[in-house]
Amino acid sequence: MSSSSSSSAHSSSLLGSSSHPLTPYGWDAGWEAEFAPYAAQGLVPGRVVRVDRGQCDTVTAEGVVRADTAFVTPHDPLRVVCTGDWAAVDPDGSPRYVRTYLPRRTAFVRSASSKRSEGQILAANVDHAIVAVSAAVDLDLARVERFLALAWESGAQPVVVLTKADLVADPVTVSHLVQDIESAAPGVPVLPVSSLHGEGLDVLAAVVGGGTAVLLGQSGAGKSTLANALLGEDTMEVQATRDVDGKGRHTTTTRNLLLLPGGGALIDTPGLRGVGLWDAGDGVGQVFAEIEALAAECRFHDCAHESEPGCAVRAALDAGELSERRLESYRKLLRENQRIVAKTDARLRAEIRKEWKRRGAQGRAAMEAKRGRLR
Known part of the structure; x- marks a missing residue:
């Protein structure tokens, strides 16, 4: 048997296994069927967990591998490889390449910050879009509605999380904030959470567990603190909230996909100063x-x-x-x-x-x- 045939057989055997190493990352029978033609070519499946300057970290059955995206760099910015994609990767070689990626089930897209008529894809194959809104600053319902429009358009189920609830002394005030957001978010769960004290985290983990969630929000909304609380460890760097206005400084600079301890995966994103609509x-x-x-x-x-x-x-x-x-x-x-x-x-x-x-x-x-x- 040739090396390519052996590799193809090995890939097929892994794909057919109910205990596939990529199952925690969302691999299922649907992805298996989509990937079958690439498995026959000897390529291996992997989920993109981070993209950086033409390279991406992709988790495969053998672990995380660094792969070049030179073969998947079209002129359309919405078709570039992004965090959350399921990729077909070379089984070996130096460098290894992403040869293609599977059709996306969902995609979170916003208008690019440039003045050109371009969209920017932030995350792919997401089941839940967590919109973080700080309870420590004045509530901007119009901005919440903007995030929700993009979330619904992506195909994901939105969830609004009212972060930093511990910074609001009066529980009645928190309740009123939740009601205000609910009035602007029909059909969307609104969950008050204190990442510092762990309040509300179990409910949020139950809502988003088992699938892939993307964490969105303005700079300083407490996303990195919330991500650390959900992940159960200080994975994301966090800077202290300023006493003067209740704001933090955003510290996430790339989009990273990480496994949640209770099942499912989380994609953290940098703080978004501008959230333009894109065909939404x-x-x-x-x-x-x-x-x-x-x-x-x-x-x-x-x-x-x-x-x-x-x-x-x-x-x-x-x-x-x-x-x-x-x-x-x-x-x-x-x-x-x-x-x-x-x-x-x-x-x-x-x-x-x-x-x-x-x-x-x-x-x-x-x-x-x-x-x-x-x-």
Whole structure:
């Protein structure tokens, strides 16, 4: 038997084993079936646990190996190798290469911080997106809604964690913060947690255990402390919270995938100063599901929810059933997402221009009618 045939047979035997070494990292029958053609080529499966400048650390059946990503560096930034990918890696050699990666089940993508029309992929094959929100600073519900839109769009189940609950002296205040977040996060668990005292960690671990979770949030939201608490060890470097404003300094500089002691894996990410949407129309709709349901009852299908007759959204606003803040947040995210999509979608650009012209014509006609009445 040739060395390649031997390697292929060895890979197939590992893949078929119920005690595959990669099972703790999320390997399952579905991934096994996807990988079968690459196993036949003698390649070995591995999960990417860290990416750094054209190289990646990939955990395989033999342990963590350093692999070059030169064969998987397309011009599209959304198709580069990222943390969480399942890769097909050379069985040996120096250097070893990632030859391809399996189609992603989910992908967390944001608009790149550059001015170019590009997306940036933060994590792949994630089951839960943990959005960390600090209880020690003023609550920004619009930012929470923004994170949730991206999380829903990724295909993962969002979870909001109210961190640093120990820094809030009054438990009633914590309860009110949770209620405020729940009002902006329909269908999303909101869990208050004190990483310092361990309160709420068991509930969070039970929610995200068994799959892969990505930890997201602003700089200083307490992500690294939360990651250490979930991991049961000081894996992530943490800098002390400032007494003056309750903020910490973000210390994570790369995205790392680590195993949780109770099962499952966690991807920690650097603090995100900017969280731009990237083709997240469905995610925005999920976050503002009650507004979308109301909009479906408006008299006109293209209702802008401003002064049109028969607007169910305005009726809910006037009745106090919908807040002005939430409606404005919805509008803002819709406009932003539309601009992003229009940059990469010529058909939508044309539709937007057509709509602008239609509304402009309506505005001019209204002005002419008004002038006619005044004469």
